[in-house]
Amino acid sequence: MDDVFAQVSVLGASGVLIFAIVVLWRHGVMAYISAFRWQSNVLAALTAAVAYFGHDRDLYWVAALMVVVKGVAIPRLLTRLARRVATSREAEPFVNTATSLVLAGLLILLAHAAARPLLEMSSAPTRAAIPLAIGLLFVSLFVIVSRKKAITQVIGFLMLENAIALLAVLATYGVPLVVELGVFLDAMMGFLVMQIFVYDIHDTFDTVDVDALNRLKH
Amino acid sequence: MHLFLIASLVGPWALGAALAAVVRPYRRWVGWITVGVGAGSAAAAAGLWVLALGGTPAEAGPSHLFRVDALSALVALCVTLVSAMSMALGPGLAADDGNDPRTSRTFRAYGSLFALAMLLAVTLNDVALMWVAIEATTITSALLVPLHRTRASVEASWKYVLIGSVGIALAFAGTVLAYFAFVTVTAARSHTLDWPLLTSVAPALNPGLMRLAFVFLLVGYGTKAGLAPMHTWLPDAHSEAPAPLSAMMSGVLLAVAQYAILRWKLVVDASLGGAAFTDRVLLALGLLSILIGALSLVRQQSYKRLLAYSSIEHSGFICVGLTFGPAGVFASLLHMLNHALAKSTGFLLSGRILARYGTTDVAGVRGLIRTMPVTGTLFAASMLALMGLPPFGLFVSEFLLFRAGFLTGHVWATSAALVLAGIGFVALAAHVLPMIYGAAPAGVARGERGRLTLVPLVVSVVALIVLGLMVPRAIGALLERIAGGMAA
Amino acid sequence: MDVTGIVCEAAQAVLGLALAPGVVGLIRRVKARLQNRRGAPVWQPYAELRKLFGKDMVVSPNASWVFRAAPFVVFGSTLVVYLLVPAFITPLPLNAAADLFALVYLLLLGTFALALGGLDPGSAFGGMGSSREMTIAALSEPAIALAMLSLALGAGSTNLGEIAARTIANPLAALSAGHVFAFAALFIVMLAETGRLPVDNPATHLELTMIHEAMTLEYSGPCLALIEWASWLKLTVFFTLAANLFLPWGLATSLTPAGLAIAAVTTVAKLGVLAVAVAVIETRIAKLRLFRVPELLAVSFVLGLLAVTSSFSVR
Secondary structure, eight states: OHHHHHHHHHHHHHHHHHHHHHHHHOOBHHHHHHHHHHHHHHHHHHHHHHHHHHTOTHHHHHHHHHIIIIIIIHHHHHHHHHHHHOOSBOOOOSSOHHHHHHHHHHHHHHHHHHTHHHHHHOOSGGGGGHHHHHHHHHHHHHHHHHOOBHHHHHHHHHHHHHHHHHHHHHHHSSOOHHHHHHHHHHHHHHHHHHHHHHHHHHHHHSSOBGGGOOSOOO | OHHHHHHHHHHHHHHHHHHHHHSSSOOHHHHHHHHHHHHHHHHHHHHHHHHHHHTSOEEESTTSOEEEOHHHHHHHHHHHHHHHHHHHHSTTSSTTOOOOHHHHHHHHHHHHHHHHHHHHHHHBOBHHHHHHHHHHHHHHHHHHTTSSOOHHHHHHHHHHHHHHHHHHHHHHHHHHHHHHHHHHHHOSOOSOOBHHHHHHHGGGSOHHHHHHHHHHHHHHHHHHHTOTTSOTHHHHHHHHSOHHHHHHIIIIIHHHHHHHHHHHHHHHHHHHTSSHHHHHHHHHHHHHHHHHHHHHHHTOOBHHHHHHHHHHHHHHHHHHHTTSHHHHHHHHHHHHHHHHHHHHHHHHHHHHHHHHHOOOBGGGOOOHHHHSHHHHHHHHHHHHHHHTOTTSHHHHHHHHHHHHHHHTTOHHHHHHHHHHHHHHHHHHHHHHHHHHSSOOOTTOOOSOSOGGGHHHHHHHHHHHHHHHHOOOHHHHHHHHHHHHHTOO | OOHHHHHHHHHHHHHHHHHHHHHHHHHHHHHHHHTTOOOOOTTHHHHHHHHHHTSOOOOOTTOOHHHHHHHHHHHHHHHHHHHHSOSSBSSOTTGGGOBHHHHHHHHHHHHHHHHHHHHTTOOHHHHHHHHHHHHHHHHHHHHHHHHHHHHHHHHTSSBHHHHHHHHHHOGGGGGSHHHHHHHHHHHHHHHHHTTOTTTOOTTOOOTTTOSHHHHTTTOOHHHHHHHHHHHHHHHHHHHHHHHHHHSOTTOBSSOOHHHHHHHHHHHHHHHHHHHHHHHHHHHHSOOOOGGGHHHHHHHHHHHHHHHHHHHHHHO
16 A cells, blocks of 8 residues: 555656646746646645545645645636736746756756655655655746746746645645645735736736846846 | 733734724824834733743743743834834824825735734744744735835835745745654654744754755745845845835844744754754855845945845844854844844834935935934934944944854954944945935925924934943843743 | 577567558548548558559669668668567567667667668758758657666666566556656657657648658658658557557467467557557647757656656665
């Protein structure tokens, strides 16, 4: 049973990571939102699997909350936002696609190296997937830093939150329920604030290209 | 008694925010109520201070949800004092404010929530709930930065919310890693991970993991504290925000982030069996912040950005001081208190200057002493304080800091900090002195308006002078309790 | 190698050559159906081969011996590769030579020869097709190497028979992340190497879009037949690799009639499924513009990297 658990967790975590790589590959904002939605759903499924194998009923609630908030509500709000403010294609990002993908691969290698102490410490069946969670963290940071459109940066940030949720699920079978609720609330509020700001940027600057935000230097 | 004090520290802010949200259209008495809330909260903080002097931390709530020990009491007092001042000088109190009701209402509501979040962060016992509160501070303050919607403020608020949220997310990753270490050792998933429990289990936690966790935590909370190289949001956000908000952000939000860093440092030191690793990392980032802060002061054109970069520099000082042993911790916390008073006064005064002169350029402000005598004097005083001159409190705390540095053998680091402090001093003086003297530009009215609002600022400057002449026993005892018992 | 071995390999070669046009026919038929057309019957490629073998060749006066030799090199190398792939039985009589990297480079030999053949007559289309083809081949090299490496790490050897045996013995390993990623990487590389959409359209003859077709434009008659047959066989090779390295159940481990019958049926079924999958993908995804192909291959590179790290960390 433990073996199956291990395989399922690695497979699930890999699936979650794949969608972040898809964001680096595709060029349209709608594709990014789609990738984020799929990523959140896969993460919720993995959380439910961990709940089943790890005998932790609280995680079922967390998985359900994830589907509702990150799989449905946030993508819907993002789609509405994208229709209002974005052109359909991301401008050429700061780092071109092929280089980004190779860099992402290297970041994942780096994550495997960085996660070594975690692997040695843990005896949970899910430990093999922990480097993938750290890899997703690095890749999301890279997405935020290398993209030009504000809305893509928001999606990168949402993926960063997914990465940390994934880490929590894999390493400690989730954090106490109270904390999870607080985190979800914060995530939702943070997203709403960012959404408000993207509308603001669009209204004030007539574009959501963060390159235009260059008045404040030094 | 504990419950009453903690409830009156935190509760009124929630009520104030609710009131501001509900009363439409905005009425001035709502503003006055928030001022009263601030004063009451400050009194409660003082009460908690007295309790903390006694030695036992105040605890309240189910399973000790709230816990106010000496360190929490110190930061809580800073937060309440500065928030009360900001509420007193914020939009929506005077009739001839120039602010429309919607702006005033937004400020009162979100400002109260902001203060509430900061107080929750320092009084909550659970490490993850503290994180939730600090994230809430980012959200509530970010909504206030673009209060006056301009291109610059929208840009500043975007950078703030994005970089701040990313930083906070990384801090959560660090928290998860620490929780992971905790769970592998205790093999029991407790429902709260509070500071006393974590500190007691710390020596058994895996050192490699705690090192990794500390890196994430330092990068995350360091972003909120304005440490370089994660500081890029700070000059923009603090300069574009309305003055009362900048006072709260620069004065006490940085202090709350430094509080989080100090708490985690103590835990990680206990688990690593020594402060060598955390000291090294903290020293590196702190010195980098002092360097960038001091050097950036040289070529500034806006006095608000001057204050912001000064905050980065002082945040660096505080973090560097934390690595100088118990004497250093004493000096850092004293510096935190002094800086909170001085910076908030500086920003609030800059708000008045902006309202009169209509420009944030240093070159556009001349002859303050003639056009606004009281404001000009107070501004000069707070700037002299920030430069680290006697007879103000920051001189004492910086002196103690450098002394602790030399005494613990960090000769190179302390010398570098000294030199940079000198550079910062010269830069600030070069920018500020022309502002005070000289001929006032044409078209600037003379005389003070709204004299009543100057009273808290005068009190604040007087407090700075008092702190500069001596360290009052009440404060000294508290700081010693923190430094000696390491926030027991 | 004894007589049974020779017979087995010969039988495998004959079966492979016989199946390859059928696979392509199936792909074309499914694509046509999905596009709401009737489409040519599944045995159309056989008819094409028969037609081409009966025709005369027209050779450009600028062509040299390279042009004449290329089709044989391509056909020969692809056939040798098919002889090494575990299509129906494992381990194969020639298993000692069935090394993953040898396979990759034999296939590359074929591509190289074809590219030279396209360059040789000096026509514009040929040169253009050859340069595009070599770009894609060069970019897919790292991806395929990493995918192969991850499989080898999982099985502890680069021998195809070993890999298949290891997976048969340990069914759960088929679900492992390393396998899944390696499969995905290999799939993308297969689409690139065999000239399928979204990398190259096998049915186009427009200058802007053709890669493989451009290289073979100058060929005619039996030489063209050989080249086309070789490219279909290459597709079958990739399908067989994908099916029998990752999901090797059904392969006959001993030479019993029952085992061989089961192997034949399962392999044909797997080929059919893969053919339908490719047809569906070709219908759903638009052809990538040429400068976007490196991005797709970079994705397969990252997948390969993920496969290697996953296989490595699970050991």
